[in-house]
Structures are given as structure tokens and as C-alpha cells.
Amino acid sequence: MATLRIPEENRTVTGFDAVRAYLGGMSIDYERWEPSHAVPADAPAAEVLAAYSAEIDRLKAQGGYVTADVIDVSPATPGLEAMLNKFNSEHWHDEDEVRFIIEGRGLFHIRPSQAPVVAVTVEAGDLIRVPRGTRHWFDLCRERRIRAIRLFQDPSGWTPHYTQSGVDKNYQPVCLGPSYFPARMALS
Numbered sequence: 058m059a060t061l062r063i064p065e066e067n068r069t070v071t072g073f074d075a076v077r078a079y080l081g082g083m084s085i086d087y088e089r090w091e092p093s094h095a096v097p098a099d100a101p102a103a104e105v106l107a108a109y110s111a112e113i114d115r116l117k118a119q120g121g122y123v124t125a126d127v128i129d130v131s132p133a134t135p136g137l138e139a140m141l142n143k144f145n146s147e148h149w150h151d152e153d154e155v156r157f158i159i160e161g162r163g164l165f166h167i168r169p170s171q172a173p174v175v176a177v178t179v180e181a182g183d184l185i186r187v188p189r190g191t192r193h194w195f196d197l198c199r200e201r202r203i204r205a206i207r208l209f210q211d212p213s214g215w216t217p218h219y220t221q222s223g224v225d226k227n228y229q230p231v232c233l234g235p236s237y238f239p240a241r242m243a244l245s
């Protein structure tokens with residue numbers, strides 16, 4: 058279950074309804090998905106996509122997404138840190154950022170124009186849709202593991218546009234949830 062933190066207000070938001078309502082107020086969709094049949098988290102991508110095909114097809118119809126794939130990131134991923142460094146400073150895309158987490162965790166920081174920055178820790182079963190043009194940045198948690206379904210309207214729109222604001226430096230990449238680790242450990 059996703060957990061929100063609003064650092065400026067020293068406030069944490071938990072529970073599906075509250076998280077969904079808060080994110081919805083920023084036009085960010087949050088859902089919990091169940092597979093149509095049991096599927097191991099390490100099943101081949103095609104099996105994972107099949108198990109969630111009803112939800113994927115619904116979202117494709119709603120958002121104009123044309124492709125879905127599965128991304129795997131682990132400490133064994135070649136060039137992991139370089140890859141993560143592409144996304145951990147503030148940016149936006151011409152394309153929605155749609156992720157359904159199969160395994161592992163991740164941390165989105167989102168900076169809306171009319172509200173304080175919110176840190177969203179997502180984990181298995183969470184679907185998040187960050188609309189195109191929304192300023193955000195992303196970190197992995199301490200275990201450096203995430204497997205996720207991605208949906209695209211046009212994969213070429215996925216290129217980050219960096220704001221160079223430096224705002225991201227003011228926020229520690231601390232993942233919330235059952236496995237809470239202080240920031241320095243999260244970076245190790």
C-alpha cells in the first residue's frame with residue numbers, strides 16, 4: 058500500500074482511501090490492482106501482463122496508452138546508478154508516467170504547482186499515474202529492487218525534461234512503509 062509524506066507539513070497520509078483522495082486532488086490516479094489469477098512476481102513478462110490484462114486494457118482505453126511492458130531493476134542491473142541518476146532530479150515528460158508495481162518499491166516525489174511537494178512510496182499492488190507535464194523525480198529504496206508494468210502513449214515521450222530547479226536536493230530519498238530506513242542507509 059502506498060504511503061504519502063508531505064515534508065513541509067510534517068504530515069503522513071496512510072490508508073487507501075486517504076492516499077487516493079490526496080493524490081486525486083493533484084490529478085494523480087492511484088489504484089490497487091489484483092491479478093485475474095495468481096502469478097509469481099518473477100513470472101515471465103508475458104504471464105504478468107496476461108494476469109493484469111483486464112486492468113491494463115481498461116487503462117489503455119481511458120488514457121490512450123498503446124503499449125505495455127515490464128521493467129526489471131535490481132542491484133545486478135548493469136549501469137544501475139547511472140540509470141537511477143537520470144530520474145532522481147526534477148523533471149517532467151510529454152507522456153504520462155504510469156507504473157504498476159509487481160515487486161519491490163520506489164519513491165516518487167511530486168511537486169504540484171499549487172500544493173507542497175509530496176513523497177509517495179509505492180510497493181507491490183500499487184498503480185500510479187503521474188500526468189504528463191507534472192514535475193517529479195524518482196528514487197529506488199534501499200533494496201534497489203523494482204519490477205513494474207509501464208504503459209505508454211508514445212514511448213518517445215518518455216524522455217525527461219529536466220527543470221534544473223535543484224528543488225530535489227532539499228528532499229531526502231527516504232522510503233516509507235514497513236521497511237523504514239534512515240536516509241543515509243537508504244543511499245548505501
Ligand SMILES: [Fe+2]
Nearest residue numbers: 144150154193
Ligand atoms: Fe519521470
